[in-house]
Amino acid sequence: MQTIEEFQKFETPLTHVQSPRIDRVHIGLVQLSTDHSLEMDWAKLLGTQAGVFSSRVYYSSEMTPEALDQIATGISEASDLIATGLPMDVMAFGCTSASIIIGEEKVANLLTKNRGDIPATNPWTAAQAAFKHLGAKKIAVFSPYPTEVNFPLYQQLTNAGFEVVVLGSLGIEKDTDITTVSKESMLEALDKILPDSGADLVFMSCTNLRVLDHIQEIEDKFDIPVVCSNSAMFWHAMHLTGKAAQCPGYGRLLNQ
Numbered sequence: 001m002q003t004i005e006e007f008q009k010f011e012t013p014l015t016h017v018q019s020p021r022i023d024r025v026h027i028g029l030v031q032l033s034t035d036h037s038l039e040m041d042w043a044k045l046l047g048t049q050a051g052v053f054s055s056r057v058y059y060s061s062e063m064t065p066e067a068l069d070q071i072a073t074g075i076s077e078a079s080d081l082i083a084t085g086l087p088m089d090v091m092a093f094g095c096t097s098a099s100i101i102i103g104e105e106k107v108a109n110l111l112t113k114n115r116g117d118i119p120a121t122n123p124w125t126a127a128q129a130a131f132k133h134l135g136a137k138k139i140a141v142f143s144p145y146p147t148e149v150n151f152p153l154y155q156q157l158t159n160a161g162f163e164v165v166v167l168g169s170l171g172i173e174k175d176t177d178i179t180t181v182s183k184e185s186m187l188e189a190l191d192k193i194l195p196d197s198g199a200d201l202v203f204m205s206c207t208n209l210r211v212l213d214h215i216q217e218i219e220d221k222f223d224i225p226v227v228c229s230n231s232a233m234f235w236h237a238m239h240l241t242g243k244a245a246q247c248p249g250y251g252r253l254l255n256q
Contacts, residue, residue: 022051026087027237029054030078030111031094032071034061034208036179038094041212041230045247045254050238053083059095061175063146068101075110089241091120094207096229097149099124100156119240123229126236127203128160130227130253133239140199140224141167142189144178144206153205168193178208186211187218194222204228215251225252 001007031038033056042052057074060067075093082088091111093099099107099122108120131139139162143150150169157164168189172178186204194202202222204211207229211218215226235253238245247254 021087024048025050025238025241025243026089027052028079028082028088028091028111028115029094030075030082030092031056031207032059032098032175033057034059034175035094036176036208037210037212038207038230041207041210042234044212045231045234045245045250047247049243049246050234053086053088055079055081059098059175063097063149063173063175065101065148065152068095068098068149071095071098072102072106072110075107076113079111080114088115088118090118090237091115092233092237093120093122094233096123096127096205096207097145097153100149100152121233121236121240123205123207123233124156126232127205127227127229128157128162129236129239130232131162131201131203133235134201134225134227134253136201136225137161138163138165138198138200140165140194140197140202142186142193142202142204143167144170144172144181144209146171146173165199166193166197175208178206179210181209183211183214186214187221190218190222194224199224201225201227207233212250216249219251227251227253 029052055078057078059071093107093111104125107122111120154164211228212230218226231254235245245254
């Protein structure tokens with residue numbers, strides 16, 4: 001066969017029937033170029049209840065308000081790259097500190113700019129919703145961030161009506177270093193800040209913090225609910241679609 005016309009006579013035309021979209025929650029996720037933990041954590045939570053379709057936005061890794069604010073310039077473009085032609089049920093943005101600095105409403109608008117009228121979440125919005133869901137008012141915060149990021153975190157939690165009873169900070173200045181914090185370091189830090197704090201709940205901030213696998217152990221050890229950025233955002237993404245996340249073994253929030 002030398003010509004396309006000859007090949008066309010050889011080719012057998014077929015027909016097909018289209019199946020509906022797979023029956024599970026579809027989450028569109030914009031995460032940071034520096035995030036090493038979020039995908040790994042959510043892979044453990046998804047099961048057959050949800051599917052995640054993601055892209056990434058550039059981040060310099062510098063833990064400063066200026067660098068975090070700059071992330072906003074790429075969020076809408078990153079959102080547009082997610083699974084062209086496939087409708088999402090909810091959009092998520094994977095950075096706690098950037099959501100604090102950029103602002104929750106602005107992040108939601110950037111995420112859904114070309115996605116239609118669907119809900120959006122981020123770890124900061126999700127964490128606050130999780131605190132309310134668990135009936136917690138007095139919050140202990142474990143933060144990997146430096147002071148200039150912790151201060152707005154403290155201010156916004158206080159302005160939202162929560163009492164920050166203690167805030168422990170590792171003071172890490174690069175996002176890519178947060179993912180290397182060991183379980184032993186986390187437990188040691190919690191041993192220092194939790195006793196006699198009077199906290200109703202401990203929030204372990206940052207999507208890059210590898211704490212999800214240790215939540216149950218921490219809850220058992222300190223007898224206190226633990227919410228981390230990645231557990232909160234998955235719970236809230238499901239909640240916004242009218243579903244209850246069911247992830248036994250990952251703390252009270254995800255095993256209601």
